[in-house]
Amino acid sequence: xxxxxxxxxxxxxxxxxxxxxxxxxxxxxxxxxxxxxxxxxxxxxxxxxxxxxxxxxxxxxxxxxxxxxxxxxxxxxxxxxxxxxxxxxxxxxxxxxxxxxxxxxxxxxxxxxxxxxxxxxxxxxxxxxxxxxxxxxxxxxxxxxxxxxxxxxxxxxxxxxxxxxxxxxxxxxxxxxxxxxxxxxxxxxxxxxxxxxxxxxxxxxxxxxxxxxxxxxxxxxxxxxxxxxxxxxxxxxxxxxxxxxxxxxxxxxxxxxxxxxxxxxxxxxxxxxxxxxxxxxxxxxxxxxxxxxxxxxxxxxxxxxxxx
Numbered sequence: 001x002x003x004x005x006x007x008x009x010x011x012x013x014x015x016x017x018x019x020x021x022x023x024x025x026x027x028x029x030x031x032x033x034x035x036x037x038x039x040x041x042x043x044x045x046x047x048x049x050x051x052x053x054x055x056x057x058x059x060x061x062x063x064x065x066x067x068x069x070x071x072x073x074x075x076x077x078x079x080x081x082x083x084x085x086x087x088x089x090x091x092x093x094x095x096x097x098x099x100x101x102x103x104x105x106x107x108x109x110x111x112x113x114x115x116x117x118x119x120x121x122x123x124x125x126x127x128x129x130x131x132x133x134x135x136x137x138x139x140x141x142x143x144x145x146x147x148x149x150x151x152x153x154x155x156x157x158x159x160x161x162x163x164x165x166x167x168x169x170x171x172x173x174x175x176x177x178x179x180x181x182x183x184x185x186x187x188x189x190x191x192x193x194x195x196x197x198x199x200x201x202x203x204x205x206x207x208x209x210x211x212x213x214x215x216x217x218x219x220x221x222x223x224x225x226x227x228x229x230x231x232x233x234x235x236x237x238x239x240x241x242x243x244x245x246x247x248x249x250x251x252x253x254x255x256x257x258x259x260x261x262x263x264x265x266x267x268x269x270x271x272x273x274x275x276x277x278x279x280x281x282x283x284x285x286x287x288x289x290x291x292x293x294x295x296x297x298x299x300x301x302x303x304x305x306x307x308x
Contacts, residue, residue: 016051019047019051022043022047023043023047026040026043109148109149112145112146112148112149113149113150115146116146116149116150116152116155117150120152120154123142123146123155124154124155124158126142127139127142127143127155127158127162128158130142131158131161131162131165134165134169136162136165136166136168136169137166137169139158139162139165140159140162140163140165140166143155143158143159143162144159147159163189164189164190164193167185167186167189167190168190170182170186171186180208180211180212180215181212183204183208184205184208184209184212187201187202187204187205187208188205191205221271224271224272225269225271227300228269228270228271228272228273228274228300229269231300231301231302232267232269232274234302235298235302236265240262240265241264241265242262242265242278243265243267243276243278243296243298243302244302245298245302245303245304246265246276246278246294246296246298246304246307247260247262247278249294249296249304249307250278250280250292250294250307254282255282255283255284255285256282256283257282259281259282259283259289260280260281260282261280261281261282261289262278262280263278263279263280263281263291264278264279265277265278265279272299272300273297273298273299273300273305274297274298275295275296275297275298276294276295276296276297276298277293277294277295278293278294278295278296279291279292279293280292280293280294294307294308295307295308296308
């Protein structure tokens with residue numbers, strides 16, 4: 001009997017020891033790889049099989065010899081180790097790809113900067129020739145290629161000239177089709193660049209700003225209506241579509257509230273409220289069932305502001 005108890009105590013010790021070791025290794029695996037699901041699942045399954053309280057609850061009566069338990073623990077440890085190493089390799093590969101990409105971008109910028117430094121006179125002359133030939137878009141593209149790697153004021157001045165020429169070209173080719181935001185930027189710039197046309201561009205700018213303001217108000221009202229619609233869902237009955245608070249307000253005005261019968265409810269969404277149209281039947285003072293209607297104004301929270 002004493003030998004059996006000693007064996008049982010030894011097995012329990014091994015089970016707790018392996019459980020602690022696996023828990024520690026799973027924690028290490030999760031912190032090293034930032035992968036949590038697989039180690040956690042393995043740990044939960046292992047603890048369920050190893051910990052004496054869970055074994056008892058799950059009625060796992062298989063006796064584990066220390067050698068078998070150690071083999072199981074080693075197998076799980078090796079599996080986790082393989083997962084950790086794989087995750088590390090994938091992380092290293094991803095990091096190398098990012099580093100290689102950053103190195104390529106840095107080299108491209110360095111080569112472009114060196115190209116501009118060595119050929120500045122030629123590049124400037126090319127851009128000026130493009131601007132002289134009304135090739136403003138091509139000139140702007142050439143300038144943009146080098147402006148990312150240099151802050152040369154000579155190139156900056158050419159960039160401004162090219163930008164203004166592109167704006168004029170946009171107006172000539174498709175003024176009516178340009179979005180209002182682009183037109184606003186163009187008119188604002190040309191007011192400064194063309195003093196002779198200032199009044200004309202100011203008038204156009206005002207018209208565009210008015211249009212943008214109208215759009216802003218429409219979008220704002222649409223957003224408010226959408227927010228109102230979201231709040232409305234809980235205010236109406238899913239059974240017959242009636243507005244609960246409006247129905248309560250109507251019943252409060254009836255001679256016989258218990259005779260109220262809902263017929264139909266419609267509503268219109270306003271900016272900060274809704275208008276609810278309800279038709280119903282109810283008994284009057286002569287005990288006759290007659291139709292009735294009510295128009296109510298309700299706020300976003302469902303409170304009845306007015307009813308008639």
